[in-house]
Amino acid sequence: MSAFTEFFAWFSGLVTAPAAIVLLTLLVRTALLPMALASARGQRARARLAPQVAAVRKRYARDPERLRRAVLELHAREKVSPLAGCLPGLLQLPVFFLLYHLFSGPGRVGGPFLGAPLDGRWVDALAQGGAFGRAGLVYLALFALVAAVATWTYRTTRAQLAAAGGDAGADAGLPGAAAVARVAPLLSFGTLVTVAVVPLAAALYVVTSTTWSAAERAVLHRPERGRDRSST
Numbered sequence: 001m002s003a004f005t006e007f008f009a010w011f012s013g014l015v016t017a018p019a020a021i022v023l024l025t026l027l028v029r030t031a032l033l034p035m036a037l038a039s040a041r042g043q044r045a046r047a048r049l050a051p052q053v054a055a056v057r058k059r060y061a062r063d064p065e066r067l068r069r070a071v072l073e074l075h076a077r078e079k080v081s082p083l084a085g086c087l088p089g090l091l092q093l094p095v096f097f098l099l100y101h102l103f104s105g106p107g108r109v110g111g112p113f114l115g116a117p118l119d120g121r122w123v124d125a126l127a128q129g130g131a132f133g134r135a136g137l138v139y140l141a142l143f144a145l146v147a148a149v150a151t152w153t154y155r156t157t158r159a160q161l162a163a164a165g166g167d168a169g170a171d172a173g174l175p176g177a178a179a180v181a182r183v184a185p186l187l188s189f190g191t192l193v194t195v196a197v198v199p200l201a202a203a204l205y206v207v208t209s210t211t212w213s214a215a216e217r218a219v220l221h222r223p224e225r226g227r228d229r230s231s232t
Contacts, residue, residue, distance in 0.1 A: 004098045018113040021099065021201055025208040028095050029216075035091070040220035049074060096205055103199040114138050118201040142195055142207050149214045150188035156217060157188075 012020040053071055060067040103119040112118060116125060116135035125135035132140075191210050195203040 005102055008102060017118055017201070018204060021118075021204045022208050024095065025205050026212070028092060029209060029212045032091055036216055036220060092209060096202060099205050100198055100202040103201040113200060113204065116200055118204075119199050121199060122196045138200070139195070142203060143192060146191050146195055146207055146210060147189075149210050150191060153188040153214055153217065 008017075008020065008024075011024070014020070015023065052074060056070045056074065057067060060070055114134070116138040120135060122139050125131075125133065125139055129136055188210070191206055194206050198206070
């Protein structure tokens with residue numbers, strides 16, 4: 001933690017503290033880009049396996065345990081990992097928690113962001129100037145950005161799940177796959193809660209990373225036009 005504090009103090013001496021947080025987020029996401037590419041390839045592979053999974057599901061409809069094993073064997077044979085898409089998000093957590101603890105403890109590093117203290121929270125902004133005070137407006141802007149990104153992500157995820165056959169998609173037969181498929185499109189809205197309760201510094205990290213994720217999804221997970229034409 002002390003090493004990260006020293007690094008961030010040095011980095012925020014080169015640029016402003018808010019800019020340092022945004023740049024740090026971009027550096028982390030750039031470092032994780034190879035995993036994002038692998039995740040996108042895995043998603044396309046799972047989509048290609050969907051017809052085979054549907055056939056396996058029909059064959060073992062009365063035997064859930066055999067269905068689960070058959071789907072896992074199919075993924076292993078095709079070298080497709082159902083959990084590959086989780087890795088980029090999990091590997092971001094250490095940096096998020098470091099920022100959270102850095103700006104939750106005594107001794108603020110760096111200056112404010114558009115008049116809102118980086119170690120403050122939304123409740124502090126409401127108490128000091130209300131929802132339309134200087135700090136309150138910063139949070140309203142962040143909420144609006146997160147809501148727009150979450151809505152786009154929700155619609156895109158629902159469309160991708162529908163194209164893959166929903167609960168009967170490539171991950172059918174895995175423990176909890178159906179529940180995850182139903183809940184996954186809603187997870188992006190949880191970012192609104194995170195932004196509201198964590199220090200503003202951590203919220204900036206989350207908002208920047210969420211926006212990057214949306215742009216990344218738009219580029220890496222776009223439909224393959226050639227394949228779409230050949231399937232019509």
